[in-house]
Amino acid sequence: MRIVFYIFLISQLLNFVGVFAGKAKEDSSKLNSINWKKVDENKSKPLQKIIWKSYKNDEFYFGNKNKQGLIKNSTNSSNEEKIYESSKISVPQITELEPFLPLNNFLDYGNFQTSIRWKSSFDGGASDGIGQQNPSFVFDYGISDSSLLSLYITGADDDLYNLVDGQKINYYWQNYGLSFKKKLIDEEDFEFGLSLVSTLEYWRHASGSETSKSIFNQSDSSLGKDKFEDLVGALSFPISKNLNENFTALIVPGITFLPEKLGSKGIGKNAYGNNFYIGSGIIFNAAEDLNLLFSYTTPLGPGNNYFDSDLNYSRKSIYSFGLGWDINSKIGIEGKITNSYGASPSTGLLTIPSDNLPLYSANITYKPHGEDTYLNPLNERDRFISNSGITVNNALIPRAGTSQILFNYDSRGNLFGSYGYSLSNIFQLELLNIGSFNDLNFSGSKNSNLYSTYLGENNINFRLGGKLLILSPQKDDLYWLALRASVGRNDDTNQGYLFTEFMNTFRLNNWLAFNITPKYFFSGVDSFGGIGFSSYINLSDNLMLIPEINTSIKKDSDLNSTLALRYSFSPEKSLDLYYSNAAGVQDLGQLLKDNQYRFGIKFNFLY
Known part of the structure; x- marks a missing residue:
């Protein structure tokens, strides 16, 4: 259970980092405040027309435009210049090789x-x-x-x-x-x-x-x-x-x-x-x-x-x-x-x-004091899919400073929960992914060794991971592409594995998006690849159909399927009801097939 201690400690330190960074930003804004002063001009200048543009009160847009520059004001009657230079962000260097x-x-x-x-x-x-x-x-x-x-x-x-x-x-x-x-x-x-x-x-x-x-x-x-x-x-x-x-x-x-x-x-x-x-x-x-x-x-x-x-x-x-x-x-x-x-x-x-x-x-x-990669805000349809799927993840990442909580339970007793925090607009740290597989039926399957090691009775799987956004239409790329990796172990057998995903998400039109996600499982017991396919089909503004298929790429390959219906209360809160024969929603469980289907419910929160 030592991993629980580490996860708790890291989460508390990250909370501290967030508070500290917010305080530093507040102090910086106070230091950079401008004192306005009336200057007499020799000659009045005509007022220029101001063009107003609406950004729908999106604070994210203004919060990410961290502009730096030099402002010079001069008059005809004086050679004096009033210079205001915004504080420059210092990018930390490497502090040690080892x-x-x-x-x-x-x-x-x-x-x-x-x-x-x-x-x-x-x-x-x-x-x-x-x-x-x-x-x-x-x-x-x-x-x-x-x-x-x-x-x-x-x-x-x-x-x-x-x-x-x-x-x-x-x-x-x-x-x-x-x-x-x-x-x-x-x-x-x-x-x-x-x-x-x-x-x-x-x-x-x-x-x-x-x-x-x-x-x-x-x-x-x-x-x-x-x-x-x-x-x-x-x-x-x-x-x-x-x-x-x-x-x-x-x-x-x-x-x-x-x-x-x-x-x-x-x-x-x-x-x-x-x-x-x-x-x-x-x-x-x-x-x-x-x-x-x-x-x-x-x-x-x-x-x-x-x-x-x-x-x-x-x-x-x-x-x-x-x-x-x-x-x-x-x-x-x-x-x-x-x-x-x-x-x-x-x-x-x-x-x-x-x-x-x-x-x-x-x-x-x-480095919280560094400048982040700027991404254009997601439109409303894409914000509805930013909570990913059930057994096939997508490449979208919630904006910097956003917490993501997912909770899952199904009719045969699988129970999973995860917490992620976006350290940057292009990187999310998965601080906690914990859960237990229950009542699985693998009779006749050649994956009994994986079942006994990671999915057997009294299993509690702890995982830690990260997700890096590489391409995004939010920065004028054609589609979303992200790499995710996670590590962890089964608390009962003390055995662990590495799981990686290469997620590709495409938006075809206003009502349809789809994913192609190659996956790889690596452990001392077995190693193999797989691939997941899924779609997001908008039936109405708040209702979405999500069909998914996963298959492992090996001699004794498994193929599982999931059909989910998502109702979104808002872009930040949604509820999924699904029917699946995947072993579970956590990493390895996505690639294994159960002989019986199960009903499940998944809650998605962003804040």
Whole structure:
């Protein structure tokens, strides 16, 4: 249930971000207020005709037009100029290559940003599943233009990647860290930039269970869990040089402080210990909004950052390479390959427990002070479909600052609910997607392994995801195109999967729109693709018919169908009644066929 804690924490922090951003915007508007003053002209000028245009009181239109400019007023009798320049939005730069490789970049005073990061192996190893995962949350705040305060929260609770003495062994850690970065030398004044970064962390970690031995127990064969709580830390001095406007080089000497022995049952060192290290990195601006990122770090000891399946500790070099893309001034994403499993400054040097593997890292950063992508407002017909469908999603995203709540229940006991929040006009974060499949009939199906793993009795599936809008008629494209991805796990079996969708939505005329949505399911149990088709047929202003079909693309493919009737009380509130033989409305359930049909009801809210 730890994922519930993370979801709750992230949702509360995002609420805080929203309030903080609103306050900052209010303060900014006060600072930018104009004091009007009468100016005597030598000669009167004829009044120009004013043309009024109606925008139907759409606050969204005016709220997104964030214009910047320079206004100059001159008179014939004076050479004096009165200049008003609107405050310019500062786009935050990358503040670190890795948690242990900070850059000499800072946020403007009072600005902040939040990041959600995900590190995982490409497979589950000995414990199967989608992979060994270490999610984290980072909050950065500019104390001044030359100092940055960062909060790190990380957590990993999978079994060890490899078997130890032929057994699966649970390994868990959780970090709460506070880091302070202070600029010591400004590159504008010298030939290089230098900063001091110090971090203090509270590290909770454990190993073992009622059925397995702890890796920290090397003296006997007794089973059980060993738990430890330690204060750990890190210190580094990033040195950087901007060789030109597109190329930055970085050298980081540093040290991490970790315990070298845990508990009383260890023989000698049974933990990592302290490590001096030398890190290096480069950032190359391949395009205006696209960065190539590379780093390589060598641990110097005296401690270690790796142990194998025989619990032998040693040192391994840490690397990373990938891409960073600023989708707009508010949203940035990164994708990298690395063998760093830790997600905080003190643990970032550590490889995946029991192995040294290439991992994938996916990060998203939200910058509330940035300028958003402007989209023309949706017309009323398109606003009615912005709550998506039943088993086939569409590519539309509610405007920035909008919350989306969906709730579903059917006649055989399926129960699902989700909450999403639009961080930008082109990105929605799916903070919570939770539910349970019930009373499914898969007799004769070749998908019994998927049923027992993800849809069996006592299943509760928790998921977290995001949806990115790529094309939209709201910015003069021909149709809507969006990419959605979600991850999560079954709380009963502790197994997870990755689900992706590539949604294409077309508006043919005022009464008909349709979707073509390729989907892909990936897990340690099975992996396969599928495709969904759906239509939105307006029967009247408030009544819509939604037929849907999903089929998996594999040898033993399933084909399911859904027919829904939607009544819209308003563009923000609607009710769906449907009849379907899909296993459920949540991700994997959309691609599987139940042998029996069920009636269902779905409530849709935007606010």
